[in-house]
Amino acid sequence: xxxxxxxxxxxxxxxxxxxxxxxxxxxxxxxxxxxxxxxxxxxxxxxxxxxxxxxxxxxxxxxxxxxxxxxxxxxxxxxxxxxxxxxxxxxxxxxxxxxxxxxxxxxxxxxxxxxxxxxxxxxxxxxxxxxxxxxxxxxxxxxxxxxxxxxxxxxxxxxxxxxxxxxxxxxxxxxxxxxxxxxxxxxxxxxxxxxxxxxxxxxxxxxxxxxxxxxxxxxxxxxxxxxxxxxxxxxxxxxxxxxxxxxxxxxxxxxxxxxxxxxxxxxxxxxxxxxxxxxxxxxxxxxxxxxxxxxxxxxxxxxxxxxxxxxxxxxxxxxxxx
Amino acid sequence: xxxxxxxxxxxxxxxxxxxxxxxxxxxxxxxxxxxxxxxxxxxxxxxxxxxxxxxxxxxxxxxxxxxxxxxxxxxxxxxxxxxxxxxxxxxxxxxxxxxxxxxxxxxxxxxxxxxxxxxxxxxxxxxxxxxxxxxxxxxxxxxxxxxxxxxxxxxxxxxxxxxxxxxxxxxxxxxxxxxxxxxxxxxxxxxxxxxxxxxxxxxxxxxxxxxxxxxxxxxxxxxxxxxxxxxxxxxxxxxxxxxxxxxxxxxxxxxxxxxxxxxxxxxxxxxxxxxxxxxxxxxxxxxxxxxxxxxxxxxxxxxxxxxxxxxxxxxxxxxxxxxxxxxxxxxxxxxxxxxxxxxxxxxxxxxxxxxx
Numbered sequence: 001x002x003x004x005x006x007x008x009x010x011x012x013x014x015x016x017x018x019x020x021x022x023x024x025x026x027x028x029x030x031x032x033x034x035x036x037x038x039x040x041x042x043x044x045x046x047x048x049x050x051x052x053x054x055x056x057x058x059x060x061x062x063x064x065x066x067x068x069x070x071x072x073x074x075x076x077x078x079x080x081x082x083x084x085x086x087x088x089x090x091x092x093x094x095x096x097x098x099x100x101x102x103x104x105x106x107x108x109x110x111x112x113x114x115x116x117x118x119x120x121x122x123x124x125x126x127x128x129x130x131x132x133x134x135x136x137x138x139x140x141x142x143x144x145x146x147x148x149x150x151x152x153x154x155x156x157x158x159x160x161x162x163x164x165x166x167x168x169x170x171x172x173x174x175x176x177x178x179x180x181x182x183x184x185x186x187x188x189x190x191x192x193x194x195x196x197x198x199x200x201x202x203x204x205x206x207x208x209x210x211x212x213x214x215x216x217x218x219x220x221x222x223x224x225x226x227x228x229x230x231x232x233x234x235x236x237x238x239x240x241x242x243x244x245x246x247x248x249x250x251x252x253x254x255x256x257x258x259x260x261x262x263x264x265x266x267x268x269x270x271x272x273x274x275x276x277x278x279x280x281x282x283x284x285x286x287x288x289x290x291x292x293x294x295x296x297x298x299x300x301x302x303x304x305x306x307x308x309x310x311x312x313x314x315x316x317x318x319x320x321x322x
Numbered sequence: 323x324x325x326x327x328x329x330x331x332x333x334x335x336x337x338x339x340x341x342x343x344x345x346x347x348x349x350x351x352x353x354x355x356x357x358x359x360x361x362x363x364x365x366x367x368x369x370x371x372x373x374x375x376x377x378x379x380x381x382x383x384x385x386x387x388x389x390x391x392x393x394x395x396x397x398x399x400x401x402x403x404x405x406x407x408x409x410x411x412x413x414x415x416x417x418x419x420x421x422x423x424x425x426x427x428x429x430x431x432x433x434x435x436x437x438x439x440x441x442x443x444x445x446x447x448x449x450x451x452x453x454x455x456x457x458x459x460x461x462x463x464x465x466x467x468x469x470x471x472x473x474x475x476x477x478x479x480x481x482x483x484x485x486x487x488x489x490x491x492x493x494x495x496x497x498x499x500x501x502x503x504x505x506x507x508x509x510x511x512x513x514x515x516x517x518x519x520x521x522x523x524x525x526x527x528x529x530x531x532x533x534x535x536x537x538x539x540x541x542x543x544x545x546x547x548x549x550x551x552x553x554x555x556x557x558x559x560x561x562x563x564x565x566x567x568x569x570x571x572x573x574x575x576x577x578x579x580x581x582x583x584x585x586x587x588x589x590x591x592x593x594x595x596x597x598x599x600x601x602x603x604x605x606x607x608x609x610x611x612x613x614x615x616x617x618x619x620x621x622x623x624x625x626x627x628x629x630x631x632x633x634x635x636x637x638x639x640x641x642x643x644x645x646x647x648x649x650x651x652x653x654x655x656x657x658x659x660x661x662x663x664x665x666x667x668x669x670x671x672x673x674x675x676x677x678x
Contacts, residue, residue, distance in 0.1 A: 059395075093428025102427045109394065110427070117419055120384045124391020131347075131373070131397065154384025161379065318464050320424050320432035320487040 004279055010052060010209045011270045011280065012288050014044035017068045018267060019292045020077065023300065024067075024084065025245035032304070033084045035097030040068035042207075042239030045266035046171050047072040049212025050139060050232075053220045059107045059129070059138040061122040064099050065171075065238075066111035069141050074106035081299040087306035094309045109138075116149035118142065119168070123155040126166040126229075137223045139167040145176035147190055156197040159229040166229040167219055168194065171206060174235075177242040178252060194231035206234025207266040210273065237261035324507060328470075329361040329499040331477040332438075336363065336400065338509045339484045340370050343398060346484060349376040349389065350402030350438070359402055360440075360499050386412035386437070390420050393435045398484060406439035406493060407453050420489040421464030434487045436480075441495045441532065441583060443631070444668040445676045449619035454583040456531070457590055459491045460561040467560040468514050469493045469583075471535035473503035475558060478512025486514065493560070495533040495583065496678070497670035517564035519571075523551025526641050527571040527578045529594055531557045534581040534613070534632070541637035548655060550645045557582075560590055568594060569602045576607030577644045581637055586614045611640050624668055631667065635659045 021039045028037070040047065047068035054060065054073065062069040070080055076091065083090025084098045092100050099113040109125060112118060122140030129136045146152055147170060159166050170190055174181055195201040200222060204215045212234060219230040239262065241248045248258075274280035326334065340346045352359060354367040354375045367375040378385050382403070389399040403409045409416070416437065424432040442451040459467045466488055470476045476494070483490040517529070521542050530538040535556045542552045553571040557564070572578050578598055580591035591612035598610060613632045621627055635656055642652045665672065 061391075090428075092426065092430075095428045096426045100426045102430060104430065110423075112419065112426075114414065114418055117387055117415065120387025120415065121391035121394070121419070123384075124388035124393075125395045126391075127388060128392040128395035128397045131392075132395075151384045151387060154379070154381035155388065157379055157381065158384065158388060317429060318425055319466070320429070320434075322485060322487045 004277070006052065006213070007210065007274060007277070008279055010048050010213060011267070011274060013048035013052070013072055014209060014267055014270065015288055016292050017044045017047060017071050019289070020071060020296055021067060023296050025240070027300065028245035034086060035084060035099065036243045037084060037098040037245070038065040038243050039240050039245070040065055042261065042265065043171055043173065043236045044068055045209035045212050045270070046169065046206045046234045046236055047141070049209045050167070050169055050216045052213055053216040054137060054139060056106060057134070058136050059109045059122070059125050060141070061109050061118040061125065061138070062111035062141045063115060063118055063143065063146070064111070064113035065143070066101050066141070067098070070101045070103065070108050070111065073103070073108045075101065075103035075108045076105070077295060078299045078302045079103065082303040082306050085303040085306070086308060087303055088309040089302070089306040116142070116146045116151040119146060119155045120151050123159050123164060123166055126159070126164040127162060130165055135224070137165050137167055137220055139169055141169045141171065143176070144170060144172040144174065144181065144190060145184060146170070147193060148184060153197070156194060156199055156229070156231070160197045160199050163226070163228040165223045167223060168229065168231040170231070170233045172233055172235050173238045175238065175242070175253070189233070191231060191233035194233070199229050199231050200227070201231040201233070203233040203235070206236030207261070207264045207269055209266055209270050237264070323504050325502045326473050326505040327361070327499060328473040328476045328494070328501045328503070331473040331505045332362045332480055332494065333364050334505070335477040335480040336366060337369065339481060340366065340374065342509065345396060346398045346400065347374040347376065348400040348402065349378050349385070350404070351378050351380065352404060353377055353402055359404065360496070362499070363402070382408055382411035383415055386415035387419065389435055390415060390423070390433050393433045394423070394431055398434050400436045400438065400484060402438040404440055405442050405451050406455050407450050409437065409439050410455070416459070416465070416489070417462045421462045424488065425464060432487045433489045436483045436490045436492055438492045438494060441493060442678065443495070443497055443533070444670065445674070445678065446622035446624065446668065447620070447678060448622035451678070452620040454532070454615070456493055456560045457584050457588055457593070460590065460593070465489055465491055465561060466514050467491045467493065468558060469532040469560055470558055471498065471530070471532055471556045473501060473505050475512055475518065477505050478510050479514060479558070481509065482511045482514050485511065490514065493532065497533045498536070500671065500673070501536065515559045515562050515564060517558050517567040518556045519553070519567065520556050521552055521554035523553045525551045525575055525577065525645050527553045527555065527568065527575045528637065528641065529555045529557050529568055529578070529580045531560065531582045531590055534583055537632070537634040537637055538581055540634035541641065544634070544638055544655070544659065545641055548642065548647070550641055552641065557590065563590070563594055563597060565597050565601065569598060572598050572602050573605045576605055578606065578610040579613060579637065579640050579644065580610070581613040581632065584614060586612065586617045589614055608644055611644060613637060613640060628667055
């Protein structure tokens with residue numbers, strides 16, 4: 001049973017991610033965040049629930065929609081916002097933007113946008129950690145379309161063969177941009193496909209952070225016991241457009257479907273749950289919001305005040321010294 | 323003087339590297355199998371065990387990504403492709419991830435990984451087992467690409483490659499594996515970015531890569547008899563091209579031939595000629611010449627490959643022409659050499675009896 005303080009903290013983590021993403025969305029029209037941003041709004045329960053069960057020494061890799069994973073793993077907010085602003089103080093020195101985040105100080109080991117690549121990277125990181133007897137868990141986050149890439153099969157095959165400490169987390173939000181599942185995959189559940197690689201696989205409600213937390217804990221415990229990789233499929237929904245600050249135009253996705261998932265907003269779900277348990281009230285929520293707003297405005301101020309990297313590039317930046 | 327074959331040189335380099343650094347591991351389809359990648363991985367499994375010498379599922383793309391991930395966490399992987407053609411399956415990971423990681427994260431981490439790629443040739447291997455794709459890798463910023471021709475360089479450059487903290491594409495040629503040469507016993511490094519002057523001459527600059535260096539050496543000996551002295555440069559480093567060495571030579575000779583193992587278009591020869599034309603145009607006394615494969619896939623039919631691969635005879639022909647010899651003189655030498663050739667064109671030497 002998840003402790004009360006953990007339940008509250010899970011809500012706080014989700015609220016923080018939500019407020020950051022909304023802040024990015026509202027300021028996007030200022031045209032100072034000049035890179036594609038893929039907002040995590042609606043999927044917060046997955047990042048918060050999974051990362052709640054990871055230690056500092058555990059690793060996370062992600063894809064283009066990584067803000068939630070970055071923040072939930074403890075990534076520096078100021079550096080993330082500065083990165084989106086293209087500033088030299090950004091987590092990738094302004095060279096990567098929203099789609100290429102890295103914070104090695106908390107073992108957020110890289111997010112890159114070509115779908116599927118980080119599934120292999122995470123698998124390889126877990127392999128190295130195992131070779132070095134590190135006893136860590138590596139979590140790789142990706143979406144439903146990523147399992148269509150061959151690299152997914154190749155990665156799970158190897159992880160299963162070598163009994164690697166990887167947690168594969170598939171956020172099934174039903175769409176690849178605007179292409180629905182029915183146009184991309186046959187009718188079979190993703191977690192069952194993953195299971196065909198002899199990988200322990202489970203499926204859960206990705207908008208219920210308590211359930212995500214419970215399944216993640218079970219998965220991480222398995223992995224820490226040396227039982228090999230685990231695959232988690234979480235059903236969730238992207239509330240806004242694939243890339244950008246706005247909501248999808250009405251009708252781009254079935255209206256009933258959108259309504260259904262908006263009603264299952266992970267924050268609302270957890271608020272109802274916490275209220276029923278008398279663990280939250282308006283006062284507590286206001287305190288949380290206030291703390292979060294201060295942190296966010298500090299981050300945006302930091303980003304705006306930071307300098308850009310210089311305009312002159314040099315060839316020496318391509319290679320590391322040996 | 324201690325002679326090793328090119329394959330043995332790579333083997334020795336790998337052994338010495340693995341002995342020095344426990345983070346170095348080697349993986350590839352067939353790496354620990356009894357054929358030990360044409361001798362290059364001999365003895366490694368017995369010495370370093372299953373924890374460092376790996377066979378590999380047939381998943382070039384995924385495994386390249388996995389090796390990159392391992393490299394990012396402190397390992398130093400050596401990945402082997404028995405044919406460079408197969409590496410194309412992993413081009414996404416090489417070009418989009420390994421090559422770019424250091425730059426796109428602002429220089430915080432790099433990928434210390436070496437990928438060995440073997441060029442096939444002859445015995446009907448055909449279009450998908452005979453390509454020489456250094457140009458494709460050379461085009462991508464963030465990769466270092468080398469093609470040693472001699473056993474001593476194979477060892478020294480392989481050591482440098484594995485010690486380098488960046489992704490290095492190390493391209494070997496099957497027809498070089500049995501080549502013998504003097505190789506130092508010690509653990510030594512040869513720079514990854516420098517060409518090597520093999521012969522000094524004042525008449526024509528010949529830049530060669532990989533197996534074409536052997537053809538170049540043969541050509542140089544024969545051309546000497548005709549009073550033509552080549553400044554023979556083994557390119558060795560594909561990316562970066564060592565323009566310093568090459569242009570210094572062109573300033574002396576004014577005449578440039580580049581003999582490369584790749585296809586004609588968008589290749590190393592084109593790149594060298596382009597760079598020399600841009601930087602040393604006024605020193606050129608005649609148009610540069612490229613000797614390459616034609617822009618045609620490799621046939622498996624023995625007859626259809628008779629004129630496909632350029633040889634030392636083609637180098638002789640072009641060098642005599644650029645040096646100002648007349649058609650009669652050239653024809654005499656060329657037909658003389660053709661008559662002497664007894665070795666079938668689809669094998670590297672008499673000992674080779676197939677299949678690959």
